Amino acid sequence: MRKIGKREVEDMAVGAAVLASGGGGDPYIGKLMALQAIDEYGPFDMITLDELDDDAWVCGSHMLGAPTVLVEKVPNGREGVGAVDALEERFGRKFDAIMPLEAGGLNSLLPFQVAAAKGVPIVDCDGMGRAFPELQHVTWSLFDIPACPAVVCDEKGDVVTIDAVDNAWAERLARNVAITTGGSVFMADYAMTGADVKRCSIPGTSTYCEVIGRTIRECQEKNVDPVPEILEFLGAYELFRGKLDDVSRRTEGGFARGYAHFQGIDAYHGKECELRFQNEHLLCKSGDQILCSTPDLIAVLDIETALPITTEGMKYGARGVVIGIPVHKHWRSERGLKIAGPRYFGYDFDYVPVEERVKNNG
Structure with a gap:
């Protein structure tokens, strides 16, 4: 205890x-x-x-x-x-x-x-x-x-x-x-x-959450960019960096549904990224290219602090790093994908693990 x-x-x-x-x-x-x-x-x-x-x-x-x-x-x-x-x-x-x-x-x-x-x-x-x-x-x-x-x-x-x-x-x-x-x-x-x-x-x-939060805090205290540390700890992937230029939210059917659109900055200049969410982010894509989808995790971190930005906290002008995090193996099983994969949420494509999408997308 x-x-x-x-x-x-x-x-x-x-x-x-x-x-x-x-x-x-x-x-x-x-x-x-x-x-x-x-x-x-x-x-x-x-x-x-x-x-x-x-x-x-x-x-x-x-x-x-x-x-x-x-x-x-x-x-x-x-x-x-x-x-x-x-x-x-x-x-x-x-x-x-x-x-x-x-x-x-x-x-x-x-x-x-x-x-x-x-x-x-x-x-x-x-x-x-x-x-x-x-x-x-x-x-x-x-x-x-x-x-x-x-x-x-x-x-x-x-x-x-x-x-x-x-x-x-x-x-x-x-x-x-x-x-x-x-x-x-x-x-x-x-x-x-x-x-x-x-x-x-x-x-x-709960301990896992605590370590993630502590890692971000300690990096901030040392004036070190937390994003690389978080990516390494989570085994996650950077999907996009951009400025939020459009967000739409509506409360419908007991959910917060909507999308967020980012214009690329730095190495992503000239590119676009769109997130689709139903309370949680379900899809991340750039143009017609899917970058990550449920059940893998999609998170947006503030580009300066690495603090997470929730769907209800997204505001025009925010600068964020979109990351994809591999989900627990239970959700990649046939039964897990049946109840939490992209097709369950109405998307017409099959699930591909985020690590494979990153590799295939170059």
Whole structure:
């Protein structure tokens, strides 16, 4: 077990926003909620998968909805706890630990606040290794772990329990609750034993986020460009450098959908780059040339600071480095591509790993 204090939270917030591929909720809000929880409850207890008992009872905790909504609809801090309370009541037993659903600015840190309020540890793992738009986009789905029963809670205290036929239907039903209640809700779901958590989760995600954030911070302190260090650590690829000259966002169907367009600078002068997103970046292309696509990660880093720029934080004139990060092997499996590959999101081409695209594109 390791104690997680404010410095670790600061670093995790930055690293999680890198792995969030532009989505996952506002990292600033998640950081504030976690820091406030430390003031109230003390440092968090975080355990590894090896330290988790096989018969422990664990659930996921997260926000669901359009990240853009959180700019105005700020959480009150009770939604996540209320969802877990209701799920415990449904099962008639207490949870022994809480785990993140994904690596996202808000969704990586919200579970820490919930775990502290419940007096249980957080598990150093998640179900994605990145952020994805939909509830069923977790490795737990690949191993047939049901999301339901799932509980949805909003800031007013409304509670909805979902019993769906499968995880895709759990997403549809929960998304409609989010739309009805203002665009975002908090959930508790994917209840499972410690043995299943170990078998089906991506290990060490919170620590991984922390190291990414610490690397960026230490480079800034040394006045060293963090981008090469981050590329090397992540095994990532620089796809483009440019100035944002057009961005379009709309909240539709409970998602933030849109595109961002960059004009190339430096070695990319005279070229263009377009990103397509549904909460998270799904496609990066230059003209007709595809540079990277889901399920690989696409992140935009500020060209000066290497701090990640979220889809809702993109503004005209911003200068960014677009990078592609190879995704965890689970998502490159046939089943992973079926639920999170480009064709699932309506793109008419097959997935090609980012490292192959970089090689083929020269």
